[in-house]
Amino acid sequence: SQKIEQNSEALNIQEGKTATLTCNYTNYSPAYLQWYRQDPGRGPVFLLLIRENEKEKRKERLKVTFDTTLKQSLFHITASQPADSATYLCALPGEYSGAGSYQLTFGKGTKLSVIP
Amino acid sequence: EPEVTQTPSHQVTQMGQEVILRCVPISNHLYFYWYRQILGQKVEFLVSFYNNEISEKSEIFDDQFSVERPDGSNFTLKIRSTKLEDSAMYFCASSEALERYQAFFGQGTRLTVV
Numbered sequence: 001s002q003k004i005e006q007n008s009e010a011l012n013i014q015e016g017k018t019a020t021l022t023c024n025y026t027n028y029s030p031a032y033l034q035w036y037r038q039d040p041g042r043g044p045v046f047l048l049l050i051r052e053n054e055k056e057k058r059k060e061r062l063k064v065t066f067d068t069t070l071k072q073s074l075f076h077i078t079a080s081q082p083a084d085s086a087t088y089l090c091a092l093p094g095e096y097s098g099a100g101s102y103q104l105t106f107g108k109g110t111k112l113s114v115i116p
Numbered sequence: 117e118p119e120v121t122q123t124p125s126h127q128v129t130q131m132g133q134e135v136i137l138r139c140v141p142i143s144n145h146l147y148f149y150w151y152r153q154i155l156g157q158k159v160e161f162l163v164s165f166y167n168n169e170i171s172e173k174s175e176i177f178d179d180q181f182s183v184e185r186p187d188g189s190n191f192t193l194k195i196r197s198t199k200l201e202d203s204a205m206y207f208c209a210s211s212e213a214l215e216r217y218q219a220f221f222g223q224g225t226r227l228t229v230v
Contacts, residue, residue: 043120049218093217102211104219106160
């Protein structure tokens with residue numbers, strides 16, 4: 001079955017630096033991949049979606065890459081701020097998604113702490 | 117900005133009791149989901165609902181669980197006889213037809229079974 005790994009449970013970086021989070025997956029060839037942000041006790045919030053034919057996608061200070069050969073996505077936050085501190089989740093289409101169901105399979109997340 | 121709303125925010129129930137978790141998805145959305153997150157673990161898919169029926173469900177979604185969309189706005193998750201291991205955060209999510217891959221999540225209901 002499909003498996004998603006986010007390389008670190010926690011990442012601490014200095015304010016102003018670029019944070020890079022990694023998502024690896026196995027046993028799967030997804031048509032797209034998503035990144036969500038989750039704050040403690042709150043629901044995930046959609047950030048970016050990248051499709052299999054896209055190498056890179058940007059939104060403000062966020063950048064996502066998608067390497068279908070390596071089965072890996074990298075998520076970058078440039079000029080990081082303390083407000084960026086949260087858990088970032090990688091998500092792939094669920095195993096049986098499609099035809100009325102576009103459910104997601106989530107990784108466990110990486111908790112990012114941006115230190116002032 | 118439209119949002120998914122869930123009630124209650126926190127529910128405490130005794131083992132064996134029935135609970136109903138309520139959600140109001142975003143009004144023009146067509147796809148509806150329930151997920152759960154046990155404390156410290158990842159968000160897990162439970163069930164998806166489209167065109168007034170279940171379109172997919174996970175192994176977690178057994179006979180103790182049911183979903184309903186009783187009117188044009190509400191979407192409920194019922195757990196018939198709660199167990200201790202049902203304690204988790206339950207998230208409702210919805211997505212629209214054009215951007216169906218992008219899910220909008222509610223703030224969750226924290227269910228505590230004692």
